[in-house]
Amino acid sequence: MIRRLGLSDAVAMSTLHRKSFSVGWPPAEMRLHIEKDLCLGLGDPLAAFILVQIGGDQADILTIATHPDHRRKGLARQLLTKAETCLRDQKVETLFLDVSELNDNAKSLYKSCGYQAVGRRPRYYRTPNGRVASITFSKSL
Numbered sequence: 001m002i003r004r005l006g007l008s009d010a011v012a013m014s015t016l017h018r019k020s021f022s023v024g025w026p027p028a029e030m031r032l033h034i035e036k037d038l039c040l041g042l043g044d045p046l047a048a049f050i051l052v053q054i055g056g057d058q059a060d061i062l063t064i065a066t067h068p069d070h071r072r073k074g075l076a077r078q079l080l081t082k083a084e085t086c087l088r089d090q091k092v093e094t095l096f097l098d099v100s101e102l103n104d105n106a107k108s109l110y111k112s113c114g115y116q117a118v119g120r121r122p123r124y125y126r127t128p129n130g131r132v133a134s135i136t137f138s139k140s141l
């Protein structure tokens with residue numbers, strides 16, 4: 001069942017994030033997000049989570065990750081759908097996100113959930129192999 005994440009989830013979020021990205025976010029950074037952003041998760045132990053920053057009638061997905069052992073089971077899709085419902089309740093009209101141009105799995109996820117590519121930012125992400133462009137996706141809620 002999807003739940004709002006609390007401060008006690010920060011370490012598990014950080015661990016899962018490190019398994020999913022080349023640059024991990026430490027627990028302290030997760031705590032800051034838990035205090036001010038929409039943070040939803042699934043599973044105990046944590047199998048997937050999403051962080052969304054809300055600003056007025058717009059919001060940005062900061063990150064979404066599913067544990068490698070639980071991928072392709074629909075968890076990210078469930079989290080996206082639930083986050084969209086929460087955002088509509090808060091009168092958010094448009095949701096944005098940036099994804100690495102090289103991240104085909106995530107791009108497939110967003111396209112299959114109705115997001116549209118609306119821009120490209122060259123050299124947006126720093127990776128161990130150099131700078132990579134981001135693709136900006138958006139969805140009207």
Ligand SMILES: CC(C)(COP(=O)(O)OP(=O)(O)OC[C@H]1O[C@@H](n2cnc3c(N)ncnc32)[C@H](O)[C@@H]1OP(=O)(O)O)[C@@H](O)C(=O)NCCC(=O)NCCS
Nearest residue numbers: 020065066071072073074075076077099105106108109112
């Ligand atoms: C991208 C990620 C969050 C997807 O999580 P997930 O829980 O496995 O995704 P879901 O099972 O909900 O997949 C939903 C849809 O997304 C697409 N998709 C997800 N993973 C895919 C993959 N490996 N290959 C192709 N399409 C994929 C498919 O359309 C899928 O629907 P289907 O299984 O019915 O074909 C996960 O692979 C992950 O954590 N990756 C590392 C972190 C990351 O890249 N996050 C996104 C940053 S923007």
